[in-house]
Amino acid sequence: xxxxxxxxxxxxxxxxxxxxxxxxxxxxxxxxxxxxxxxxxxxxxxxxxxxxxxxxxxxxxxxxxxxxxxxxxxxxxxxxxxxxxxxxxxxxxxxxxxxxxxxxxxxxxxxxxxxxxxxxxxxxxxxxxxxxxxxx
Numbered sequence: 001x002x003x004x005x006x007x008x009x010x011x012x013x014x015x016x017x018x019x020x021x022x023x024x025x026x027x028x029x030x031x032x033x034x035x036x037x038x039x040x041x042x043x044x045x046x047x048x049x050x051x052x053x054x055x056x057x058x059x060x061x062x063x064x065x066x067x068x069x070x071x072x073x074x075x076x077x078x079x080x081x082x083x084x085x086x087x088x089x090x091x092x093x094x095x096x097x098x099x100x101x102x103x104x105x106x107x108x109x110x111x112x113x114x115x116x117x118x119x120x121x122x123x124x125x126x127x128x129x130x131x132x133x134x135x136x
Contacts, residue, residue: 017072
């Protein structure tokens with residue numbers, strides 16, 4: 001793969017992703033970067049997010065509830081998406097669970113398994129509290 005030309009905008013996008021736990025959409029990244037780069041376009045943000053995802057410098061999380069989300073943490077881990085509010089959270093299950101699931105899957109497959117992805121859905125704690133408050 002050819003070496004990428006340095007881009008201040010791409011570097012800022014990567015830095016933002018690495019320093020947030022929000023799993024932002026492209027629109028959220030765009031709004032954040034607009035302060036630093038007033039002339040940046042949404043298309044530039046999309047292209048750079050996809051490039052960072054393609055190069056392994058970010059993870060793209062495709063959710064069933066709308067736009068893709070992005071994560072600056074590229075270590076293997078799971079995500080949870082709230083079916084009520086759409087927020088995305090990291091699940092701290094530990095590497096041993098990821099490796100164990102690869103091992104279990106490989107027992108039922110004639111090839112080798114190097115990795116997998118999993119997206120959990122349900123109701124987040126904030127939405128559960130809101131439901132409880134409304135029902136009380």
